[in-house]
Amino acid sequence: MRTGSGARSSCWPKNGQDCMMLAAAAQEERLMNIEHVLARKGATVITIRPDQSIREALGALALHNIGALVVVDEATRPVGILSERDIVREAVTDERVFDRGVSALMTQDVIVATPADDLKAVAHTMTEKRIRHLPVVEGGRLVGIVSIGDVVKAQRDAYEGEVATLEMRIPPERP
Amino acid sequence: MPDLGTEAHPLRVAIVGAGPSGFYAAEHLLNHKGMVVEVDLFDKLPTPYGLVRYGVAPDHQKIKSVTVAYDKTAGNPRFRFFGNVEIGKDLSVEDLSAFYHLVLFTTGAQTDRRLGIPGEDLEGSYAATEFVAWYNGHPDYTQHTFDLQQTAAAVVGVGNVAVDVTRILLRTPEELAKTDIADYALEALRESKVTEVHLLGRRGPAQAAFTNPEIRELGELPAADVVVRPEEAALDELSKAELDRTHDRTDLRKVEIIQEFAARPLTGKPRRLHLRFLVSPVEILGKDGHVAGMRLVHNVLQATPAGTLSAKPTDRFEELDVGLVFRSVGYRGVALPGVPFREDWGVFLNEKGRLLDPATKEPLPGLYAAGWIKRGPTGVIGTNKPDAGETVQQMMADAAEGKTFTPKEPTAAAAETLVRERQPQVVTYQDWKRLDALEVQRGRAAGRPRIKFVRVEEMLAAAGR
DSSP, X not given: OOSSOSTTOOOOSSSHHHHHHHHHHTTOOSOOBHXXXXXXXXXXXXXXXXXXXXXXXXXXXXXXXXXXXXXXXXXXXXXXXXXXXXXXXXXXXXXXXXXXXXXHHSBOSOOOBOTTSBHHHHHHHHHHTTOXXXXXXXXXXXXXXXXXXXXXXXXXXHHHHHHHHHHHHOSOOOO | OTTTTSSSSOEEEEEEOOSHHHHHHHHHHHXXXXXXXXXXXXXXXXXXXXXXXXTSOTTOGGGGGGHXXXXXHHTSTTEEEEBTOOBTTTBOHHHHHTTOSEEEEOOOOXXXXXXXXXXXXXXXXXXXHHHHHHHTTOGGGTTOOOOTTOSEEEEEOOSHHHHHHHHHHHSOHHHHTTSXXXXXXXXXXXXXXXXXXXXXXXXXXXXXXXXXXXXXXXXXXXXXXXXXXXXXXXXXXXXXXXXXXXOOHHHHHHHHHHHHHHHOOOOOOSEEEEEEOSEEEEEEEEETTEEEEEEXXXXXXXXXXXXXXEEEEEEEEEEEOOSEEEEOSOEEOOOOTTSOEETTTTEEOEETTEEEOTTTOOEEEEEEEOXXXXXXXXXXXXXXXXXXXXXXXXXXXXXXXXXXXXOSOOOHHHHHHHHHHHOTTOBOHHHHHHHHHHHHHHHHHTTSSOOOOOSHHHHHHXXXX
């Protein structure tokens, strides 16, 4: 076996840099996925029905301080998504937008995620396709929504965690 | 109370679970600028550090030096450790609410997810975490036995626990004897007949959850050759397209390492690690109640609408000749009476760490969670630091608004009286340091980082209880 892996150190790679990387990395659990992002977001998803008005939708966006609403049918299956941007775009040309129905303005062709989707893949998809909100569905049922802000925070926490782990590696070993 | 959080009336917090999250939360609380906070950190075991002591592999000692930071936190005069005290048994959550303003759970993810396939409960099929707890000398697992007389083992999953278990199975007694592995485990592994370990990943090389240093380490085992099938190391079109798009250097490097393994010849080392990709167990086969093999299905990758490359079973099957199975496909938290639990994800129902009433989805005053019991089992040790920080932020905001329990006796002395009444053999941090010093001293003579005490009675004796 390699030398330098005595009782005080059982880190096999050759140099200290690798050892530190190993120290940080070897604790890696399963890759973060959407389930882990949702777990700390509570269980409430703000939804709206397609036959409700844009006025009601704006009320809900303002009340909950969010940027998008998942549009659901009677069985709480997602049938669309309505973002503040959808409303803004329409309001430019249509002064009476407030009285219109949600179904008229919502995006119907919604990309959805599942709790098992990789955070990394979802981050990539959201950036590439310029999606800011992704409904999360499990067994046809809406279980949450992930915003680009949630994704950025999850990634930032992951990086911060790696840095924190490395920093903790710096103190000298106990005698 | 208008003067809550002052020298006269400190905010009193009970933290349940002395793993990394418990210590990081304590650190954040004690360093809070606005309020004077006192922290009592409980653990059901006499020893602190949770998975750093009982999870991190014995051949990764350097990772365990994170405890230096925890010792610093423990040195704060407003911090106390109450080891060997189990919440839910010695004390109830209701008891805590009579002596503390806030209660924070950092109880981790204590059980395994199941594979959900036939044969899972055959003799010789084990949860990988049980094996980990056993070789690390966790007092609840010292009596477990593992059938190491088999020559071939399958380890299902490619997370860090799966990789740890694989490494420990393939290291020689001489290598293990330099670690702080439990003595009985060292003896059992000395007699191990296991020479073939099949590490099974359901997706491809580019999607494997292990990190590059981890996988490189698998290729440097002194007594085991690593074997990768070239056809499984090769990237499929979807993975190739994704890597072309993302140019993720870590993933590219990972694939490179795995493909380099596939090109290696056997060098005649006595043991072999078969690193497999794109396979999932569909059945554990048995004979006379014992594992006698495993039926695998070969997978292909398909993209989900959100962009994840996920495994899809084909109609190609394979039988693996193994007598031993370690299951490592994820972990779940354990519910606690009176605490809202999300059964589907195995976490406490919470929003940024505030526990929620399942009926109203409104915060339950006084109750919080951090770490794996809050977000699920993911991230490195240090990930729990920002995670605990987020929870502590909510706790301090709530405390400032008076949203706390209204304890009858919010004093350190009253809490200690109760604890000692319910559990006379409580272990303090000072007691632990005594135990720690003895373990290190025992190890020094043998050229090992420490020799662990593994039974609660001997721990208590060593701690001077």
